[in-house]
Amino acid sequence: MKWRNFSLKLCASLACLMPVLSPLEAVLAGIKVTGRAATSVSAPNDAFAAAYNPAASVLVPDRIDNGISWVHFNQELNVEDNESILNIIFPDNQLNGTRNAAKTADVYVPEFGVVKHFCRDICGCPIDFVAGLTVYNRYYLKTTYGRNIPLFGTSPVGVEYLMETVAPNFAVRLSRMHSIGLALNINVQRVKVNGIENFANPLFSSSPENATNKGYNWSTGFGVTLGYLFTPWDNFRIGLSWTPKTHMRRFHKYKGFLADRGKFDNPMRFQAGISWDPWDCLTLAADYEYIRWRDIPHLRNPLLPNLFVSELGDPDGAGFGWNNQHYYRFGVEYHYNKCWDFRAGYRHSKSPIPPSQAAINLLTMEACEDVLTLGTTYHVNPCNELTILYAYGFSHTIHGKNSIPSVPIPFPPFPNPVNVFGGGEANIKQSLQVLGLSYGRRF
Numbered sequence: 001m002k003w004r005n006f007s008l009k010l011c012a013s014l015a016c017l018m019p020v021l022s023p024l025e026a027v028l029a030g031i032k033v034t035g036r037a038a039t040s041v042s043a044p045n046d047a048f049a050a051a052y053n054p055a056a057s058v059l060v061p062d063r064i065d066n067g068i069s070w071v072h073f074n075q076e077l078n079v080e081d082n083e084s085i086l087n088i089i090f091p092d093n094q095l096n097g098t099r100n101a102a103k104t105a106d107v108y109v110p111e112f113g114v115v116k117h118f119c120r121d122i123c124g125c126p127i128d129f130v131a132g133l134t135v136y137n138r139y140y141l142k143t144t145y146g147r148n149i150p151l152f153g154t155s156p157v158g159v160e161y162l163m164e165t166v167a168p169n170f171a172v173r174l175s176r177m178h179s180i181g182l183a184l185n186i187n188v189q190r191v192k193v194n195g196i197e198n199f200a201n202p203l204f205s206s207s208p209e210n211a212t213n214k215g216y217n218w219s220t221g222f223g224v225t226l227g228y229l230f231t232p233w234d235n236f237r238i239g240l241s242w243t244p245k246t247h248m249r250r251f252h253k254y255k256g257f258l259a260d261r262g263k264f265d266n267p268m269r270f271q272a273g274i275s276w277d278p279w280d281c282l283t284l285a286a287d288y289e290y291i292r293w294r295d296i297p298h299l300r301n302p303l304l305p306n307l308f309v310s311e312l313g314d315p316d317g318a319g320f321g322w323n324n325q326h327y328y329r330f331g332v333e334y335h336y337n338k339c340w341d342f343r344a345g346y347r348h349s350k351s352p353i354p355p356s357q358a359a360i361n362l363l364t365m366e367a368c369e370d371v372l373t374l375g376t377t378y379h380v381n382p383c384n385e386l387t388i389l390y391a392y393g394f395s396h397t398i399h400g401k402n403s404i405p406s407v408p409i410p411f412p413p414f415p416n417p418v419n420v421f422g423g424g425e426a427n428i429k430q431s432l433q434v435l436g437l438s439y440g441r442r443f
Contacts, residue, residue, distance in 0.1 A: 029136045031067045031111060031438035032387045035375020036331025037345025039285035041273025042229065042239030045333070046440060047113030050134045050169035052271060052287075053241040054181025055227035057115055057130045057171040064114045067387070067438025071109065074395065075101035075143060075365040076429040082404060084422025085414075086150040095151050095422070101365050103144040103156075111136070111438065128173035130181075138163040138187070138266070143365050145195070151421065153197030155213060159363040160192045163266065167225070181227035185243070187266055189219040191251055191258075193363075199312060200256065203410070206313035207256030214253040221248035223266060235277040243269045245295050259298035259317040267295045281335040289327035293352055303360040304405055320364055321357035325349055331373075343375040351398060358400035359426035367430035368393040377440075387438045395431035 030048030033040045040052040047065040049056045077099045087094040115132040144158045164187070171181035193212050198204075200211035223246030230238045246266035255262035269292070275285035294300040301319035310316040331345035348370050353361045373391040380386065406423030408416075 030065065030113065031069060031389045031436040032065065032375065032377060032440065034391065034434075034436070035343030035345065035373055035377075035387070035389050036283075036285065036333050037287075037329040037347040037371065037373045039273060039275070039287045039329050039331035039345060041241060041271050041287045042237040043273070043275035043283055043285040043331075043333075046438075047115045047132060048111075048134050048136060049115070050132055050167055050171075050181065050183045050225070050227075051136045051165075053227040053229065053239045053273070054169045054183040054225055055171050055179045055229040055241070056239050057132055057169060057181060058117075058128060058173045058179045058229065059237075060115045060130075061442055062116050063440055063442045065111065065438055065440045067111045067436055069109050069111070069389070069434055069436035071107045072433045073102040073105050073107075073142070074429075074431045075105075075367075077101050077145075077362045077365075078427040078429070079404070080425050080427070082422045082424035083406075084151060084420055085418050086420065087422065090150045093147065093150055095149065096424070099145055099149075101143045101145055101362065101428070103146045104142065107142075109137075130171040130173075132169050132171075134165075134167045134169060134183070136165055136167075138165045141364050141366060143363055148195055149362075151198065153195045153199075153212065155195045155197065157195030157363070158192070159194075161190070163187060163189045169225075171227070177231050179229040179231070181229070183225040183227070185223040185225060185246065187221045187223060187246060187248065189221075189248055189251075189264065190216055191219075191254060191264070192216050193254055193257055196257070204307070204312055205256040206261075206311040206317070209256065210253055210262075211256035211312060212254075217251045217253035219249040219251055219264065221246050221266060237273075237275045239271075239273040239275075241271045245292075256313040258313065259301050259319050260315045261313055264298060265296055267299075268292045283331075283333040285331045285333075287327075287329040289329070291325045291327075293322040294324050299352075303357055307405070308407065308409075318360070320361055321354060322352035322366075323354060325352045339379050341377040341379075343373070343377075345373040347371040347373070351396070353398050353428070355399060355401035356403055358398050358428055359403040361398075362426055362428055365428055365430050367396050367398050367428050368432055369396045370394045371432075383442045385440045387436075387440065389434065389436035389438075391432075391434035391436075393430070393432035393434075395429060397427055397429040399427050400425035 029051040032046040166186040167183040169183035196212040225243040227241040251262035273287040298319040299322040302321035307318040327349040405421040
């Protein structure tokens with residue numbers, strides 16, 4: 001037990017010291033490559049190659065990358081036409097209207113990555129072997145409301161979830177055309193849920209004492225990412241990577257809220273990328289990524305009818321009702337001269353939240369769909385460089401459709417069931433901005 005606790009704290013400490021924040025999956029994992037929308041599966045340019053495709057590390061020279069980013073969220077909840085009895089009981093805190101869902105709007109995050117090549121002669125054949133370490137944020141979401149929502153509870157509502165990955169990684173160039181890679185993912189999760197006291201009772205929860213306001217709860221798990229890089233020509237590359245579903249320890253403090261008794265595994269993800277250098281000074285790249293969120297019960301299960309036929313925390317307990325997600329990323333990089341590089345990129349992904357689940361997802365706010373990125377690198381000398389990044393996630397609103405239940409339920413002290421939820425629609429809106437600065441050094 002002591003060793004397990006020490007291991008968890010060690011991994012958590014590493015993750016907190018050297019994370020790469022990604023408010024939305026793969027938006028920001030390495031400041032330099034994010035300048036072209038993180039199109040890194042087949043065309044990496046920094047020490048974070050293994051976060052996308054471990055095999056692509058063979059294309060990265062020996063280097064170390066350090067930096068820091070400022071991330072600013074704009075998140076907003078708007079409720080319309082709600083007729084809950086609670087609007088009468090609490091006239092000064094009605095559900096209808098607009099609320100800020102990002103009271104804590106700013107995050108400042110450092111980053112770190114390193115890559116080193118080792119040439120080995122095996123049976124007279126030179127082999128390019130690459131080892132590295134990447135520490136990055138696999139998933140991140142945070143909602144913070146300034147006050148309670150009477151429909152949910154008596155304290156300010158909020159959810160924070162992050163998953164950091166510490167990944168020693170290895171790659172081998174088997175021939176001029178073929179390379180393979182492996183990343184060993186040490187995953188650390190942290191979750192906190194506040195402000196849902198109204199559901200922390202035997203009517204709704206299988207474990208009412210483990211549903212809300214329990215502080216941070218940590219979880220760990222170990223997985224892998226497999227990568228392949230095909231280089232038929234020097235200026236053309238195809239990359240593939242696959243991260244199978246990773247089993248994580250349960251969040252016991254929230255087993256009365258998270259479906260399947262606090263089980264929150266890391267879903268399977270698949271990535272593919274293609275890149276082409278029409279000239280030595282220009283790189284064009286495109287990536288595709290697929291995440292199977294519906295492997296995770298609490299993300300798959302919808303709010304209705306699960307809220308009334310199962311208890312929170314059960315395998316079929318109500319969840320966020322997410323869909324699987326497809327990401328499309330496009331990037332361009334231009335080497336102006338020996339001193340300057342310029343990048344631009346665009347990423348699109350339909351939000352995993354369907355309109356019918358907008359109300360419950362006031363806890364997640366994963367609404368942003370389109371992100372534009374810009375970046376530039378100044379080469380101080382052949383070994384040292386400085387990179388600046390700016391990214392803008394365009395504002396997007398998910399308009400609820402039959403999102404708030406209108407079902408009478410028992411509500412003491414009223415003798416008969418009343419319409420506590422009140423119907424109407426919840427609309428959630430999100431945008432974001434990122435400003436990053438990094439220092440890279442070749443060695």
